[in-house]
Amino acid sequence: MTEDFLKISKFKVHTAIIWLYLANNIILNPKLKRGLLFVGIVIIGCDKPPELPTTPSITFESVRFATGVNGFDSLIVVIGFEDGNGDLGLLGSENQPPYHPYDFQKNAQGEFILFGDPEAPSEFHVCDFVTDIDVTGDEIADTAYIVINQNSFNIEIDFFLRRDGAYEEFDWRREFGQFNCITFDGRYPILNSEDFERPLAGSLSYSMVSSGFLPLFGNDTLQLRIEIKDRALNISNTVESQDFVVGQ
Numbered sequence: 001m002t003e004d005f006l007k008i009s010k011f012k013v014h015t016a017i018i019w020l021y022l023a024n025n026i027i028l029n030p031k032l033k034r035g036l037l038f039v040g041i042v043i044i045g046c047d048k049p050p051e052l053p054t055t056p057s058i059t060f061e062s063v064r065f066a067t068g069v070n071g072f073d074s075l076i077v078v079i080g081f082e083d084g085n086g087d088l089g090l091l092g093s094e095n096q097p098p099y100h101p102y103d104f105q106k107n108a109q110g111e112f113i114l115f116g117d118p119e120a121p122s123e124f125h126v127c128d129f130v131t132d133i134d135v136t137g138d139e140i141a142d143t144a145y146i147v148i149n150q151n152s153f154n155i156e157i158d159f160f161l162r163r164d165g166a167y168e169e170f171d172w173r174r175e176f177g178q179f180n181c182i183t184f185d186g187r188y189p190i191l192n193s194e195d196f197e198r199p200l201a202g203s204l205s206y207s208m209v210s211s212g213f214l215p216l217f218g219n220d221t222l223q224l225r226i227e228i229k230d231r232a233l234n235i236s237n238t239v240e241s242q243d244f245v246v247g248q
């Protein structure tokens with residue numbers, strides 16, 4: 001939080017601590033076990049608004065690996081955030097545009113593209129297709145080509161492996177897409193506790209649970225890159241974690 005913000009926060013300040021378990025929207029590889037995203041938030045909101053941009057801005061605070069029971073380990077990242085109009089957070093039930101999960105892809109004739117069509121990826125990845133759906137109306141189950149709508153998430157977490165001094169992205173969706181569509185992109189909940197726009201600032205703790213961190217990464221050097229969106233789809237700056245090793 002900036003010094004200016006602290007000065008302004010002499011106005012009536014609401015502080016709330018909310019701990020929420022969110023049903024995640026991750027489809028985890030069964031071998032990696034299913035987990036929950038755990039989001040903890042400390043919010044400071046002001047009725048008399050400081051002049052903050054309406055696009056969210058974030059800072060990296062910490063990342064921590066914690067071993068759990070039965071192999072369910074946690075990677076907990078904490079970021080600081082501020083947003084001038086506080087339109088932060090999505091409900092899990094908000095699946096209407098622009099927050100819908102994916103877009104069907106259509107060809108030049110406006111027809112749905114199905115698996116096997118020349119316009120579709122030739123290799124099957126779960127992230128690229130919806131199966132058992134009758135999109136053509138002929139009562140035949142289709143496998144239709146889709147593109148995931150990144151606006152269905154309001155927090156994006158990208159994993160990078162450091163190898164030979166360079167960072168390479170570890171793309172969960174591509175690594176396991178032949179089996180399951182895995183991502184640690186997700187949703188944090190509505191943060192504004194009042195029914196009017198106001199500046200918000202605070203910390204957001206985002207926990208990713210998986211039994212795959214140690215087997216996949218062991219002594220590799222990892223870095224996370226994180227960004228968030230507000231409800232108007234304004235995208236924050238991207239922050240980077242420090243390098244860390246889950247196996248140490």
Ligand SMILES: [Ca+2]
Pocket residue numbers: 053054055056083084085086087088230231232234
């Ligand atoms: Ca905003």
